[in-house]
Amino acid sequence: NAGVTQTPKFQVLKTGQSMTLQCAQDMNHNSMYWYRQDPGMGLRLIYYSASEGTTDKGEVPNGYNVSRLNKREFSLRLESAAPSQTSVYFCASSDQGANTGELFFGEGSRLTVL
């Protein structure tokens, strides 16, 4: 049982380059999330998808776009990477909708923007 799978695990970009982080879950969860984790800032929500076909902004959405490709997959795109986007990115999913769902996380994608 793979749970939540993220690719790539590591990436180095130059300022201005673009890239997409991929996430897939095999738990048949309705909701999926993208977080970033920075030292001293904790985990912050970038975007989330309550269900297939919907996406909404979280706390720090600027500079990012997302696509809920289907129920399993939720991607995060950086159109023009900036050094401030150097971070560890985590994808998560949850069941049972908004109010009761337990969060499950992937292993993270470590991004460095030079």
Place this chain on the structure above:
Amino acid sequence: KQEVTQIPAALSVPEGENLVLNCSFTDSAIYNLQWFRQDPGKGLTSLLLIQSSQREQTSGRLNASLDKSSGRSTLYIAASQPGDSATYLCAVKGGGFKTIFGAGTRLFVKA
């Protein structure tokens, strides 16, 4: 705005000791509270989930309690082992889909 605080930020204990990690939150209108473990360079592993209607949850040597009225949760670890060394995070889910995380407690258990 919900704020989640974890105290202490770091803790070092000898092997075998029982310990308590604390999590406090400012808005008692929560739907659930979840405790996670994070090893260096790894993702978050869910340890325990407490729904708002529950007072505690147990899994093996771990026991988590929830007191919504006082805005507090504790994670009790019995008979600590070196393998318990990690960062422990608590996360509070309020209305909607947004979960607020504490900064974590870094635990080191000495053999």
